[in-house]
Amino acid sequence: MLDSVSHNTFVPNPMICESLMSWSELFGTPEDSYMPVDHQTGDSSWTSIHPQYWSRNHVCEWLQFCCDQYKLDANCISFSHFNIDGQQLCNMSHEEFLNAAGICGEYLFFILQNIKAHGQYLFFPDDDKPYLRTEGLKSQEFQSHSRTSLQSSHLWEFVRDLLLSPEENCGILEWEDREQGIFRVVKSDALAKMWGQRKKNDRMTYEKLSRALRYYYKTGILERVDRRLVYKFGKNAHGWQDGKL
């Protein structure tokens, strides 16, 4: 689908942008999309370039990727605000992100900060070794047996990834004992709100989130720590030891 649209003419009309058209309305369904290499221009994929050097096309592709992979509601994103290159994107403040993408802004900002800091990594469940995505991965292959560090659908992985991104977690979570995998929930309400955003559930509370965390005791993902708001990764949790993602 992208191939049928000239990237150079992406959202040329501000009037269209302001109407907050969804991605699919503009470009078709997600299924048609995101090949790692731009076949039309021969450009490298955004995944292999630092955000600072992304072209406008790269920014568009990144946005599309986020909407697809992180199940973000494209309707709340003002695409006109993202008709910019990587340099401008990186210069956007947290506030500007919220302004441009509403409730999705929080997460998009978080994702971008993570990519800026760690690159676009993938993890393969089998060996859990970080794998830097390079060109040539087919989208199907990409979807079938890999995941990004941030798209994890499970709560404990969400918590883990937040913990591994100190620059982006806004002090919501803190390591108590890095070696032993003990961490503390500093801002319980913020954590619940962020998890709620992730699950598109604005009724999420720490009370309910913590119930889900307590279920992990049974499976060895988490271990009980006898202190308020403190948890510990269990033997069945993985990925939290590797310093940076």
Added chain:
DNA sequence: CTACGGTTTCCTGCTT
């Protein structure tokens, strides 16, 4: 349509 895992929601009782 069924099974099932992983929550989500609610609740009662207890602790800090």
Added chain:
DNA sequence: CAAGCAGGAAACCGTA
């Protein structure tokens, strides 16, 4: 008193 913690029970929801 407010905020957390413990789990049981049942509803929910996406995926196989």
